[in-house]
Amino acid sequence: MAIRRSATKRHGLPATVQLRLTPAPTQVDALAAAVLLCNQAATVVSRLAWQHRVFTVLELHRLAYCEVRAQVAGLGAQAAVRAIARVAGAYANRRASKKRAHIFRPHGAVPYDARLLQVALTLPKPAVREPDHGFVGVDQGVANLAVTCDGAVLPGPALSGPIDGNGHVRTLRERRHRQRRRLQAKETAAARRVLRRLAGREHRMMTDLNHQISTFVVREAERTGRGVVLEDLQGIRGRVRVHRLQRRTLHTWAFAQQIAFTRYKADRAGIAFVLVDPAYTSQTCPDCGHVSRANRPARGRFICTRCGLAGHADHIAARNIATRGAAGWAAINQPHATGLPSPRRDRESKPPGFNRQ
The missing domain is CATH 1.10.10 (Arc Repressor Mutant, subunit A)
Known part of the structure; x- marks a missing residue:
């Protein structure tokens, strides 16, 4: 059994x-x-x-x-x-x-809960391995749900399933939003039944996507001997100003869930996990370090006005995130000159904008 x-x-x-x-x-x-x-x-x-x-x-x-x-x-x-x-x-x-009452088979499967059958399970927590080969930086956004410093756009060909891209995700979400508005305007019993049936469908889709993305990132870090670094997006909805047509998309995007999924999976695999300050990651050149708003001539384009480096803005941001993660990890893991315990164990000694989880 x-x-x-x-x-x-x-x-x-x-x-x-x-x-x-x-x-x-x-x-x-x-x-x-x-x-x-x-x-x-x-x-x-x-x-x-x-x-x-x-x-x-x-x-x-x-x-x-x-x-x-x-x-x-x-x-x-x-x-x-x-x-x-x-x-x-x-x-x-x-x-x-149904035309008659539902009859349950005598030997049919019975779902138990914790009050009927308690199972205590203790899993050993693996030690965090040093990221000897750097970090996998991940840039989160609305136009692209996640882009890694290796150039992988998620969701995309790297993930299996019917969702073939972030444009597909936005199309499905917009379709569901229009459908809810039509049904809510009808105010009929049939419309309310359909709304109950549709409730949670979009949430389940986004949860599944975030699971796929976090699993891919953690497995890639584990395969290459690297850590994982993401942006600390806490409070982003209050800091970022967007066009009114994009406000609903921003305020319903599951940034926190993707971070939480990645964090616990990295912790379970013994992989270093870091959150860094997201400021100016998409306006900073990863080669020469030049920071300027002019480096972003368009939403998806990056061209450094100093050295001429060009590329997709989200990929450039992911490279900067990976660099910040490596610098922050090195800062809190350097040996202490006085022989006292390493700052790695002192959670108060963190460089500005760095949050080690």
Whole structure:
């Protein structure tokens, strides 16, 4: 028997761990009896829900909790709660097509939660390896979701899946926004049902993309023996002024989520992770160090007015981010001349604009 347990990692992000149970023969019989009992309870709740046409979790709990515990002998309180949630999920968005009450198979899979089956899992925390080959710098933006210092544009050909580019992402988000506005303007029961069905779809898409991007960046850093450095974008919505047509895009972009995903995956792999000051990263020449607004003649173009270096502005910014990360890491890891503990262990001794996580 195998179970999937969602264990909470650092920063509140879940990680799914698949475990295999090896119960004794007597435990097998007890587990089989528990499965039969839970499915019997779910069928009882389902018939009550269908009879009274009550399908939301809260209303169904008020209707069926006492009744199912009275009808199914030996059913625990939390098992009854999970049976009610299973029934509500079974009818969600599909009750219009059903002609009779949903019947649960006697030996069907039963989802357990932490109150029914607790699994304690302790993973060793790997030591952070020194980034001997530098850092993978990542520039985050709206025109391009993420660009690495190696020139990889994410999402793009480097990632698998139906999302083939950041333009595709923006198109999908705009389409969903227009669809929500049309449905909200109708103010009908059918429109509200569709809105409930669409709720969270865009969030799930962006979460999946951020997982793919963070996984790619961390794996690339691990493969090349480098660390990961991103911009510290905390408070960016209050600092940056954009055109009114871009405000909704900026204020709904998942910058913090991408940083959090990258941070915990780097921590799990023992890879150095750094946040740096994003100021002037796209206006600074990585070769000669010249900083000027004139270096950005257009949104996506960079041409240094001193040395003539040209390239995509996001790629140039990612190179500068990688350089800042390496400089900041070296500053806090240099040996102390007095023989006192290294500043690496002193979290207060950080260079300006540098934040080691």
